[in-house]
Amino acid sequence: MPDRDLPPYRRIADDLRAAIATAKLAPGEKLKSENELKDLYGTTRVTVRKALALLKADGLLISEQGRGVFVRQ
Amino acid sequence: MPDRDLPPYRRIADDLRAAIATAKLAPGEKLKSENELKDLYGTTRVTVRKALALLKADGLLISEQGRGVFVRQ
DNA sequence: AACCATTTGTTCGTATGTATG
């Protein structure tokens, strides 16, 4: 419920953070592409990237140009 | 507020659409490559692909990896 | 077979403009 007022990029970030914490997204695993995430969350790529940026800043994710975004091992 | 100036990808799409409508691009014909179109329109491949995507969504074009983009017959 | 050039497909990186609250 507290989640309801979070802006989309925060909600997406929390969602991914939880997936990583519970190992639904395992270390080394490649995330869905930004475009897929955009569709999944019903938002735009910019917003998805904003969410990913939070997790990258936390060191939870690593992105590689032309390859994808990965869960840090 | 009228969208007098269309964004490049829209302008390119309209241009190709007109060429198809007037059969300057005939059914089954292969378009110039994305790299050629990019140079012709003075833009980038990404923008060209965005224009092509519109026409593919409309069923006017069909693309085949390694071969090219074709006017639907 | 092995190699290579061409072409489309996919993906992340970055920047600007516009709009809203």
Place this chain on the structure above:
DNA sequence: GCATACATACGAACAAATGGT
């Protein structure tokens, strides 16, 4: 003014399919 969000555009790297040498 600021944070958020969307639209557009350009840049870059790599993958995959094709066709020819």
